Amino acid sequence: MNKLLFLTLLSLAGCAGNLKLLEDGKSHAGTWNAASKTLEATIDGKHYSGSFSQNASVGFGTGVSGTKFSTGTAVASNGSGQAILTSDDGKIIQCVFQAALGRGQGQCEGMDGRRFVLVIGG
Numbered sequence: 001m002n003k004l005l006f007l008t009l010l011s012l013a014g015c016a017g018n019l020k021l022l023e024d025g026k027s028h029a030g031t032w033n034a035a036s037k038t039l040e041a042t043i044d045g046k047h048y049s050g051s052f053s054q055n056a057s058v059g060f061g062t063g064v065s066g067t068k069f070s071t072g073t074a075v076a077s078n079g080s081g082q083a084i085l086t087s088d089d090g091k092i093i094q095c096v097f098q099a100a101l102g103r104g105q106g107q108c109e110g111m112d113g114r115r116f117v118l119v120i121g122g
Contacts, residue, residue: 081097
């Protein structure tokens with residue numbers, strides 16, 4: 001297995017932790033899981049959950065040494081991502097973020113105009 005691909009997979013393995021949605025003096029608690037690509041949070045007693053995706057970069061390389069020829073492929077996240085959280089009654093919150101190695105930050109906005117600062121791993 002390519003070393004960079006292995007390190008990327010290793011950095012995602014078992015990555016679960018806490019998150020916070022900060023809003024004008026309020027802190028709404030939640031969790032995230034990099035392996036299952038899921039987020040959850042409770043805002044004013046209402047449970048929101050959803051999935052996220054992160055943009056990936058793919059690199060290809062070849063090498064020649066004498067009569068030997070080799071190729072390699074690497075996949076790595078550039079850290080940017082997006083998420084959609086929904087509540088049982090259909091409320092939606094959209095988020096964009098930057099995250100790596102279990103920490104990150106971003107912004108979220110509800111369809112009702114509420115805005116949040118997203119803190120991952122904090």
